[in-house]
Amino acid sequence: MTQINDRQLMLGNEALARGLCESGCQMATAYPGTPASEILPAVAALKKSETLESLHVQWAVNEKVAFEIAYAASIAGQRSAVAMKQVGLNVASDPFMSAAYLGVKGGFLVISADDPGPHSSQTEQDSRLYAMSAKIPVLDPDSPEQARDMVDLGFRLSEQFEIPVMIRPTTRVCHARQDIQINKVIPGTVEANFEKNPGRWAATPKFRFKLHNELEAKLAGIASFEETAPVRLNPDTGKPSKAIVVAGVSAAHARDIVNELDVSDRVALYQVIQPYPLHTAFMDEILETHSDILVLEETTGIIEMQLARRDKVKGKQSGHVPRTGELLPEIMEAIIAEFCGTESRSSIMEPVPGRRPTLCAGCPHRASFFAIKRAAPKGIYTSDIGCYTLGMNLGAVDTVLCMGAAISQAAGFAHAYNDEKRPPIVATMGDSTFFHAGVPALIDAVVQKAPILLVILDNRTTAMTGNQPTPATGIDVLGEEVASVDIAKLVEGCGITYCKTVDPMDTKGFITHIKEAVAYTKENGPGVVISRSPCLLSMSKAQRMEQYQKVEVSDDCDGCGYCVSHFECPALVLDSDNERVDIDASLCSGCGVCVHVCPKGSIVPGLVN
Amino acid sequence: MNYQIVISGVGGQGVLFVTRLLAQACMDDNKRVLTSETHGMAQRGGTVISHLKVGTFSSPLIRPGNADLLVALKEENYPQHKGFLRDGGKAIVNAGEESVKGADLTPVDADAMALQDNNLHSTNLYMLGAALASVEVCSLERIKGQIEKVFSAKSDTVRANALLALETGYNHISKEL
Numbered sequence: 001m002t003q004i005n006d007r008q009l010m011l012g013n014e015a016l017a018r019g020l021c022e023s024g025c026q027m028a029t030a031y032p033g034t035p036a037s038e039i040l041p042a043v044a045a046l047k048k049s050e051t052l053e054s055l056h057v058q059w060a061v062n063e064k065v066a067f068e069i070a071y072a073a074s075i076a077g078q079r080s081a082v083a084m085k086q087v088g089l090n091v092a093s094d095p096f097m098s099a100a101y102l103g104v105k106g107g108f109l110v111i112s113a114d115d116p117g118p119h120s121s122q123t124e125q126d127s128r129l130y131a132m133s134a135k136i137p138v139l140d141p142d143s144p145e146q147a148r149d150m151v152d153l154g155f156r157l158s159e160q161f162e163i164p165v166m167i168r169p170t171t172r173v174c175h176a177r178q179d180i181q182i183n184k185v186i187p188g189t190v191e192a193n194f195e196k197n198p199g200r201w202a203a204t205p206k207f208r209f210k211l212h213n214e215l216e217a218k219l220a221g222i223a224s225f226e227e228t229a230p231v232r233l234n235p236d237t238g239k240p241s242k243a244i245v246v247a248g249v250s251a252a253h254a255r256d257i258v259n260e261l262d263v264s265d266r267v268a269l270y271q272v273i274q275p276y277p278l279h280t281a282f283m284d285e286i287l288e289t290h291s292d293i294l295v296l297e298e299t300t301g302i303i304e305m306q307l308a309r310r311d312k313v314k315g316k317q318s319g320h321v322p323r324t325g326e327l328l329p330e331i332m333e334a335i336i337a338e339f340c341g342t343e344s345r346s347s348i349m350e351p352v353p354g355r356r357p358t359l360c361a362g363c364p365h366r367a368s369f370f371a372i373k374r375a376a377p378k379g380i381y382t383s384d385i386g387c388y389t390l391g392m393n394l395g396a397v398d399t400v401l402c403m404g405a406a407i408s409q410a411a412g413f414a415h416a417y418n419d420e421k422r423p424p425i426v427a428t429m430g431d432s433t434f435f436h437a438g439v440p441a442l443i444d445a446v447v448q449k450a451p452i453l454l455v456i457l458d459n460r461t462t463a464m465t466g467n468q469p470t471p472a473t474g475i476d477v478l479g480e481e482v483a484s485v486d487i488a489k490l491v492e493g494c495g496i497t498y499c500k501t502v503d504p505m506d507t508k509g510f511i512t513h514i515k516e517a518v519a520y521t522k523e524n525g526p527g528v529v530i531s532r533s534p535c536l537l538s539m540s541k542a543q544r545m546e547q548y549q550k551v552e553v554s555d556d557c558d559g560c561g562y563c564v565s566h567f568e569c570p571a572l573v574l575d576s577d578n579e580r581v582d583i584d585a586s587l588c589s590g591c592g593v594c595v596h597v598c599p600k601g602s603i604v605p606g607l608v609n
Numbered sequence: 610m611n612y613q614i615v616i617s618g619v620g621g622q623g624v625l626f627v628t629r630l631l632a633q634a635c636m637d638d639n640k641r642v643l644t645s646e647t648h649g650m651a652q653r654g655g656t657v658i659s660h661l662k663v664g665t666f667s668s669p670l671i672r673p674g675n676a677d678l679l680v681a682l683k684e685e686n687y688p689q690h691k692g693f694l695r696d697g698g699k700a701i702v703n704a705g706e707e708s709v710k711g712a713d714l715t716p717v718d719a720d721a722m723a724l725q726d727n728n729l730h731s732t733n734l735y736m737l738g739a740a741l742a743s744v745e746v747c748s749l750e751r752i753k754g755q756i757e758k759v760f761s762a763k764s765d766t767v768r769a770n771a772l773l774a775l776e777t778g779y780n781h782i783s784k785e786l
């Protein structure tokens with residue numbers, strides 16, 4: 001047991017997990033995605049260390065499923081939560097919208113982590129806009145500590161109004177680390193008790209209309225819920241004509257900036273805790289008290305939108321604040337300084353391009369991509385979300401839209417081209433993504449006989465987000481054994497008749513298999529190759545040593561750079577005079593694949609293993 | 610005293626590890642700490658940066674022109690992130706003596722030290738040692754204590770190598786001063 005009155009250094013995501021366990025949460029579900037991935041493992045760790053037997057923790061196959069599982073616990077009376085990244089909410093949006101109408105019993109939190117920047121996402125979308133669209137209240141934490149505190153607050157708000165509540169942290173909250181005063185962990189004790197009420201839980205459109213009216217009434221109440229009301233951060237400085245309204249991590253930045261610029265006596269600084277619905281009394285008051293109001297928030301102007309007075313309010317709509325990208329504190333400082341008639345002290349840094357991310361040295365995906373390009377050189381390569389998106393660096397990824405789209409886009413291309421002009425179409429998708437959203441698309445391809453090859457990059461893990469298990473792994477978030485689903489059987493169950501499992505590290509064999517498969521699909525409709533080789537990060541040192549193959553570059557190497565540009569292994573380094581390639585032994589994992597890459601055969605197996 | 614420290618490198622070098630070690634050690638010194646870390650795609654060999662703020666801050670990010678210290682685990686990170694330094698701020702850069710130039714820059718050839726000690730996986734700790742000798746953000750003893758704790762489950766060799774790296778980096782700078 002942890003001691004109480006203890007301070008602990010915690011990642012924002014760990015703080016959210018802590019909050020769940022300090023509030024008697026009985027079910028937590030998630031699908032991994034940056035920046036939300038660490039929430040669920042932290043809940044699982046607390047379940048183990050604090051022996052929280054009444055708490056069910058699980059990864060789900062996707063965000064929609066995760067949502068629906070946790071939501072059911074709530075309507076059975078228990079506190080529950082689902083966590084995801086912002087684009088995951090797109091996947092879960094169907095139940096999200098509907099659950100707003102039906103409402104909840106036990107407190108129900110939807111944690112949707114946004115990624116302004118974006119640092120590791122397809123979009124900069126603002127989950128708060130989703131909350132607004134669904135008519136669900138949303139809380140916007142400014143720090144790990146506040147995120148933790150908002151869990152209990154959110155549960156109480158949710159229970160009082162019988163409504164799902166969203167907590168919307170951003171990357172700078174999820175991946176901030178702060179020393180936090182921890183509270184006691186409280187195990188949930190509610191026995192599941194689902195009270196049947198089809199008029200509500202299975203509401204037909206007629207009832208839905210009634211529920212919609214009730215939802216509006218709830219929102220009116222929530223807009224005056226005292227505990228989530230905006231806070232004046234500098235209450236002693238009277239009623240200046242200028243006001244700054246901030247929320248989320250922008251509030252954390254603003255506190256420091258206003259202090260450092262020494263403008264606290266010139267502006268009223270308000271922090272909004274609940275950006276939607278904005279408190280009615282607050283709106284009336286600030287619009288009456290102040291004539292010049294600046295709103296700083298990420299990423300869309302949600303608060304600004306509700307403070308509907310163009311003559312008084314400055315923000316994203318008015319063009320005073322950038323509408324895209326992260327609202328960095330230096331940008332805020334410049335805006336605040338100008339607003340208060342003073343000088344900014346920080347500089348704005350010209351972004352210097354950094355190093356681009358790349359697949360690990362020895363990653364099996366690189367071997368798969370290399371073989372696919374060899375086997376189908378003029379192909380269209382649709383791909384998907386995961387480490388393997390980085391296949392782009394090898395020219396083996398032409399499209400990335402969203403989870404699962406590689407298959408449907410491949411099918412779309414296949415149908416769009418006529419039989420004579422159609423190039424080979426090869427979709428690549430990771431195992432976790434295939435389970436998440438690939439299955440329905442594959443069924444569709446089977447039904448439509450789309451002439452496409454799907455290569456499932458089966459590395460037995462969800463690598464990009466930190467090696468979480470997939471439904472095939474057979475291990476859950478607690479590290480315990482669970483059932484596992486066989487990918488080949490699943491593929492066959494979708495109606496695929498051509499499905500082969502091949503090792504991509506056997507370069508020659510793999511190329512032959514891909515060629516065969518491409519020829520097959522041209523005539524017969526969709527086929528699948530399961531490219532199976534584990535992610536290096538989920539292998540033990542001993543396993544890696546076992547397959548280690550020393551490679552050397554012979555004196556024949558003339559520095560043509562082919563391997564560097566077409567294979568892009570970070571361990572292959574071209575010297576500065578472009579004279580030869582060397583192997584960086586500290587990076588090389590000894591996969592041996594590059595031996596087959598050099599067109600001149602200058603990369604050779606080393607003598608000593 | 611408040612400190613603002615930027616630590617940057619390339620995914621896989623242990624930027625996060627060093628940040629956490631330093632943050633935890635400062636916390637053990639009864640200081641308030643706040644960090645901001647890079648997770649996700651950049652961790653696959655891309656540029657990784659951590660902000661560490663010790664003292665009375667509420668924002669987790671360091672604004673350009675405000676950092677007291679930049680620790681660059683790769684030479685290429687120096688030009689990329691030197692803009693964070695305030696006037697008079699210091700940069701500790703993993704590079705050979707002659708290769709990089711800049712005001713307030715101290716090159717520390719951590720790669721060479723690690724190679725010499727056959728301690729390749731501890732490059733980040735040589736740099737941390739050097740950083741500790743450059744700003745008094747927390748004592749060497751605190752960090753040692755943290756290393757003992759974090760590596761408690763690891764072999765004696767792993768722990769000894771980590772401590773060796775830390776001390777070698779530290780002594781390299783304190784000798785010069």
Ligand code: SF4
Pocket residue numbers: 358359360362363364365387388459463464535536537653
């Ligand atoms: S983490 Fe695994 S899947 Fe991702 S690039 Fe590295 S080896 Fe490949």
Ligand code: SF4
Pocket residue numbers: 361362551569570571572583587588589590591592593594595
């Ligand atoms: S063997 Fe070749 S391809 Fe494999 S990791 Fe080493 S350098 Fe890279």
